[in-house]
Amino acid sequence: MTDHARDLEAVREATDRLLSATGKMDDGAVAEPSLLPGWSRGHVLAHLSRNADALVNVLQGRPMYANSETRDADIERDALRPLSEQLADLRASGAAFLAAAGAPGDWSRTVTLRNGVTDPASRIPFRRWAEVELHHVDLGVGYDLEDLPEEFVIRENDFLAERFAGHPGVVPTTAVTEDGRLWTTGGGAEGAAVTVRGTVTDILGWLCGRRDGSALTVTGGSLPALPPL
Template sequence: MARTLNDARRWAEEGTKLFGDAVDRLTPAEYDTPSALPGWSRKHLVAHVAANADALGNLVHWAATGEVTPMYASLAERSAGIERGVAMPAAELSAWSAHAAETLATQLGYLTRAQWQAEVVTVQGRTIPAAEIPWLRSREVLVHAVDLDRGLGFADLPEDFLRALVEDICLKRGLAADDLPTGPLPEVTAWLAGRPHALADAPEIGAWL
């Protein structure tokens, strides 16, 4: 499917709410328990998503002003941001997550038609138009809402988002439609993303995102 900017902005908004609601339901003790991502607590995951909003905000600033503003000054800064969040009390981390998400949404709302086409560079070194930023954010908040392991599954995510995500991951993994196992869309998406799934005969595949 050909996703549009409006699609991505809608998914980012829905994902931000899903992720935020899941975070709000965490008790202080639950922050320190494991997420669905190996080696990461829920604190790690919330800090990662909060730092991602701040980093994508740098790209929005770049698009809006023309001032080169990388997502992160370095990979070490990226890791340090997560560890800083892990060290925060639960209430402070939750407040950072909510404020960062709200700030990013506000920044995106001010971009003009021309600014959406401005080129920026992701942390992986890809040059993209700013119109791709909402898609990057939608992937983060929707997939990681599942990774928080608070009862959400891929079946709870928007179906059109899942179709777009399957296309995106297939492109990155070099897979064709014929390479995909047969099964419900949410389970195939979970498999492609390297998450737990209910497909009986799907081969092992590495983690993504």
């Protein structure tokens, strides 16, 4: 069972790491490209702030975003701000999420996210944790996948394997680590079953689209191309 209170503390710690790293940048660094194609570091920071707002909406029973166009426009609008404004927004929006998620509520209820996706309310803190951790990596400031907490890496692999399970574009796939951890995913596409072997972090890099999978060993076919997150 998801421990939302424990995950919320993990969000707090991850946000502190992110704010510390961001505070070492300057306006020029914010405008430089991130590791996400087409996005500057400012885009990543703006997205993180607006995602915090959006998850507050979810927890309080409102639509996550008014629509996809508004979401994208807000990120573009906020991406060009100087570092001081980015930091202030990131700090304030993150604190607002922590306050909303820390309020008493029915954590067994189902909430609605983007595109009609539903999830138990108790998993929203983990979703925010994933946003903060992965986009910290995307900033390209020395925080890499190998720096992520082990618990997070394992649970994000669980989450992503579940997300792609049965996907019509992915053949049955099993990912295995050297120490025997195992995830199954795909299965909606016809084709021979594939086994992927590698470190838990390299498996995460492939599942979350941050690495090309070249460090993985694949048997039974080629490495499946996963849909974007």
